[in-house]
Amino acid sequence: MNLDQRMDQLEQEIRQLAKEHNDTRQRLVRLYDELRLLRTQAGNPSQTAGAFAPPDVPESADEWGDLQQERYLATAPARGQQPLAQHGLEHFIGLRLIHLAGIIVLLTGISLGIKYAIDKDLISPLARIMLAYFAGIILLVISLRLKARYNFFSAILFSGSMACCYFTTYGALVYYQFLATSAAFFIMVALTVFTVVQSIYYNRIEIALIGLVGAYGIPFLVSNNTGRMDLFFAYVLLINTAVVFLGFRKNWQLVTRLAMVITWTLYLGWLLLDYNSAAQQLTAVLFASAFYLLFILAAFAGKFFRKIVLGSTDIVQVVLLNGLLYLSAVLVFPVNDSEPLVQTAILLILVAAWAVLTRWKMPDERQLFRFLFIQSLCLLILYIGFRWDGITVTLLWITVSVLMFSTGVIKRAGWLRVCSVLLIGGTLLKLITLDAVRFTTGQRIVSFIVIGILLLIGSFYYQRINTALKK
Known part of the structure; x- marks a missing residue:
């Protein structure tokens, strides 16, 4: 361990100890105030002073550091000093x-x-x-x-x-x-x-952000417009690898997510504006896969290396990356005058596999499983809509909804039942706005009767639950 690393370690330990010390002081102040209030109510306020005096206050920010000074100022009203707003504004300025x-x-x-x-x-x-x-x-x-x-x-x-x-x-x-x-x-x-x-x-994360902006700005500042997107994205991948490592080591998730936003903006912008599917398809596939895997690893780094449950932002990152990969697949493999059926099927299999793997290997990640299941459900609905048309789509959507509602009842999973009801509602909206013009009279009659019966069955189920709860 060199001198700078040792200094950094000592600084971290001092900050942690100072934080614990300050938390203890704040708790002591609260206990003192509570005791003083109880003594006053009991008619013995003088017993509080002397033996139970509040702790001394720090004299300046230099003594405890910026963080400790902020925490100390936050407890100023409890000690009868000036309010937080005045101190906080001066401190901020x-x-x-x-x-x-x-x-x-x-x-x-x-x-x-x-x-x-x-x-x-x-x-x-x-x-x-x-x-x-x-x-x-x-x-x-x-x-x-x-x-x-x-x-x-x-x-x-x-x-x-x-x-x-x-x-x-x-x-x-x-x-x-x-x-x-x-x-x-x-x-x-x-x-x-x-x-x-x-x-x-x-x-300091501020310095890392400046380095990040500089790193992504270099190709644009010194570019001679050679059009070598393979070299450009290789450079971006190298920068992203360093950013993910830095974000994990220092727990600077903002840096990692900002890098993800910049990377996918550059990549999708290239696909939309300057992509040649005949000559650059392999480059597009390789770097889309590399970016996806890298930022998936960043989302799961805390889970794999620190054994902590994924946070809500990590889950959103995983779901968003799946969506970006799907959009990339649609743009990389364009289909003229037809729906992206194959791309949807492949992403459906991928996301469904993610959901199954999460349920099997990470049973504590229930929120992740639910989001992945809902995302795979959306892809399944899209696939049905791309693969079939007419009343077949409506009946298949209804079938999926019935299966989900039944599973939700058996497994006592309320979120599954909610998804089922929302899908039925979407099917009904589609029937009213789109299918009413294209369907024959018989198809409309069948669709409305089936959806109406299902809605009444669902309503009876909830009425039965409500009655049971009242009893």
Whole structure:
């Protein structure tokens, strides 16, 4: 373990102990207030003072750190001090907002100064680039000097330094041609790697987000429009792998999910705007599969490596990835003037297999199973609609609904019964809005009678349950 890792470990332990200490202090304050109230009601308020005095308060944010100061201010009303709103606003402005505003104003000033020098032709183009790099280096040096005592302030300065170096490199490439495309690319990659490493040492997600934006922006900033999407997506996959690792190690799920949104936006945008199914189909399939598996692994990382139950956002991520994979399959394998029957069938099998595997291997993940079941049900409904037409679709939807309702009654699964009722409602809506025009009179009569009987049976079931509960 090197010196920086040991310092980071000690900082984490100090923060954890300070948090536990502060929680204990807050509990002690609450107990003291309750005891004082009870003594007052009993007519012995003087017995509370002295032996049971409230704990001393911290003098400043430096003593306990930003997090402890915030927690302390949150209990100020209970100690008869100024309300949280006043302290909280001052704390937010002084310790959060001023830093951000200051670095933005400073970078703006540097940009205006360089622009003025350009307009007045005061310095040569090379000097302008060197001056901008020098400003970024100065910010970097100051941030590293202040890191030990002022971690958050140092992180803001570091972020400004990296932003300055990013755009200076971009300007040197695009406006002055001082750098070759390959040189600018490697400089920006090095800046991104350095930013991500420092985000780990700083333990600040803000720096990681800046590195993330820089990493995805590099291909657009230094692109020469070669059209090599295989190289572009290989680069994105490499960045995503590092992001998923960073998000898991530091528990920065926001970084991982932002990377997922950016990646699939880029991928689907390419499929919609510039995809050639004849020449790029294999590339599209490989990278869609790679992106899907990578972010599925990110969603299940906590389950596999930390043995924790999936959160609601993890479940939504899995369901969303299934939907994105289905949309990708439809775009990668276009079918002219026909429905995506094969794509729907394959995704139906995949999601249904996911649901079965979840039920079998992860019985504690009930919410995930339910969402996967509902998603596979939606795909089944789509498949029936693509495969058949007319009254056959209506009768098959009704059959699926009856099977689900019966299973829900036998298994006492209310969510299955609700899905069944919703499917019946959707079938009825389809019958009224679409099928009423296309069906023959006999088909309409049969459909309405069958749906009406099923609705009455369902209503009788719920009336029976309600009566049993009242008894």
